Amino acid sequence: MLQETISENTQWIDAGCVEDLSVGAGTCVLVEGRQVAVFRVDAETFRAVQNQCPHKGAAVMHQGIVADRSGEAVVLCPLHKRGYHLGDGRCMEEGGPTLRVYTTKVEGERLMVSAGL
Numbered sequence: 001m002l003q004e005t006i007s008e009n010t011q012w013i014d015a016g017c018v019e020d021l022s023v024g025a026g027t028c029v030l031v032e033g034r035q036v037a038v039f040r041v042d043a044e045t046f047r048a049v050q051n052q053c054p055h056k057g058a059a060v061m062h063q064g065i066v067a068d069r070s071g072e073a074v075v076l077c078p079l080h081k082r083g084y085h086l087g088d089g090r091c092m093e094e095g096g097p098t099l100r101v102y103t104t105k106v107e108g109e110r111l112m113v114s115a116g117l
């Protein structure tokens with residue numbers, strides 16, 4: 001799993017207004033030159049993962065289908081429907097590649113995404 005450690009030195013990138021993000025839908029933002037897929041899982045829960053699907057490398061994860069699997073939010077790639085856990089990036093197929101996960105936080109009306117490593 002590729003997930004950065006948050007510290008006081010973490011840089012946060014403004015990913016937009018939370019009210020512009022619909023529940024269950026994703027959007028793509030640039031974080032330090034990298035495409036990041038941002039999802040609003042529910043009214044107060046946001047997730048961010050790499051936009052490039054590790055299966056074939058297509059930059060399409062922001063168009064993925066958000067679903068609930070046993071209480072965990074997952075996203076299905078729109079191309080071949082591989083599923084990934086939005087919390088930690090694990091592939092739903094055993095041994096499958098993982099998505100990089102970015103930490104998010106809400107500051108006022110803004111969604112912030114960690115700049116990562």
Ligand code: FES
Pocket residue numbers: 053054055056057058077078079080081082
């Ligand atoms: S490119 Fe995403 S599942 Fe194949």
